[in-house]
Amino acid sequence: MQRITSLACAAALMLSSSAMAKEFNVVTTIKPLNLIVSELVQGAATSEAILPPGVSPHDYALRPSDVKKLNNADLVIWVGPQLETFLTKLMADNPNSFALTQQAGIHFLNYASEEKDEAHHDDHDHDHDHDHDHDHEGHEGHEGHDEHAGHHHNHSGLNPHFWMGPKQTIEAANVITEALIKHDPLHKNVYLANLSTFTSEVNQAVNELNTELKPLSGKGYYVFHDGYGYFEHQFGLNNLGHFTVEPDRRPGAKTLITIRKSLQDKQAYCVFSEPQFSPAVVDSVTEGTGVNIGTLDPMATNVKEGKGGYVRFIKELGQSFAKCLK
Missing domain, CATH: 3.40.50.1980 (Nitrogenase molybdenum iron protein domain)
Structure with a gap:
């Protein structure tokens, strides 16, 4: 009898451990x-x-x-x-x-509601269909807009980069x-x-970032993609605009001229590139303006996973902004 009981116990243990294993x-x-x-x-x-x-x-x-x-x-x-x-x-x-x-x-932002500069309204909604990292579909800032005009109509204006x-x-x-x-x-x-x-x-982390970023709220900058709305919203940063390009293709001339003019007028402190894009375009726009060049990585490419990973990511993003805007 005892042997049967111990066998039953052993079987029960095996069952529970296999259940735990799944x-x-x-x-x-x-x-x-x-x-x-x-x-x-x-x-x-x-x-x-x-x-x-x-x-x-x-x-x-x-x-x-x-x-x-x-x-x-x-x-x-x-x-x-x-x-x-x-x-x-x-x-x-x-x-x-x-x-x-x-x-x-979850309070998602819409591209229109985070809009500060009406001049960029068109490409806001347009860009959102393309992630702000290496989506190389030949966007050319304000130009080349119509060639993809129908591409994002199945989406609302919701900004998914929460x-x-x-x-x-x-x-x-x-x-x-x-x-x-x-x-x-x-x-x-x-x-x-x-x-x-x-x-x-x-x-x-938000408290620490507030201390670091609040003093920089007046300093303007340009980004490669319109992908940072949530971060900018939370910390009151001053995004002057964006241009979307393929790494191996020149962006629209109008966009480049607008940005370059703004840099020469000393409106912006910084232009941000992304790790996936060729820095050549940024170099050509900023040449001779004395403006800072920074890098933002929205996809956490080099952030170590594991405990505290997300906090490491937003702190890294904050440091990228702070370093370039100071």
Whole structure:
């Protein structure tokens, strides 16, 4: 009898350990999103991004291995059809799909509402269909606009780059935590504790960044892409405009002339490039103006993942602005 009981115990142990071995598995899309999710699931689940760091979500083509990962995931967390268009069809009938732009509780910005300079209104809405990192579809600032005129009409004017706004990131973290608890209730307490830690660490970073960036709010600059609205909004930065170019193709002459004139008039302190773009264009526009050149990386390409990853990312972004504008 005792032997049967001990066998039953052993079998029960084996069952429970195999159940434990099947860890709750979350799949995300871009690295910045995974920086957030990986901190929320720590100690309870695994999370991985399917896009290699620095790859644009707009023209990404899913590989068979990606499709397998997405289909096997217990939960797929993505920004939404405004960013990862390649997922729209695949996720349409997936009960484990969780698109952030379709959730209440996150205050997304619209391109029009963050507009400060009416002159750039046209390319605002136009640019948003293309991620601000290496989407080389031949944009030429104000020129070449009509050739893609119909390309973004299936999207609203929603700006999907929420991860650059700490406020929206905390809202997203709350919404994601609710979804995690719903799909994996066993680890509810771990998720809630992780959310609490994440929120206080992000808030602390925001306080530090406020101290650093508030004094710079009067200093104008130009960016390569109109992708930083959330960060600029939160910290009151003074973006004078943007121009979108292919690394190997000259941007529209009108855009370059406008920017160069502004630089000569000493309106701007800085022009920001991005790691994925050839610096030659920036060099040609800024030559002889004495203006600073900085680099912004919206995709967290070189940020180390793991504990504190998201905070490292926004601090790095803040330091890039501060260094160039001081």
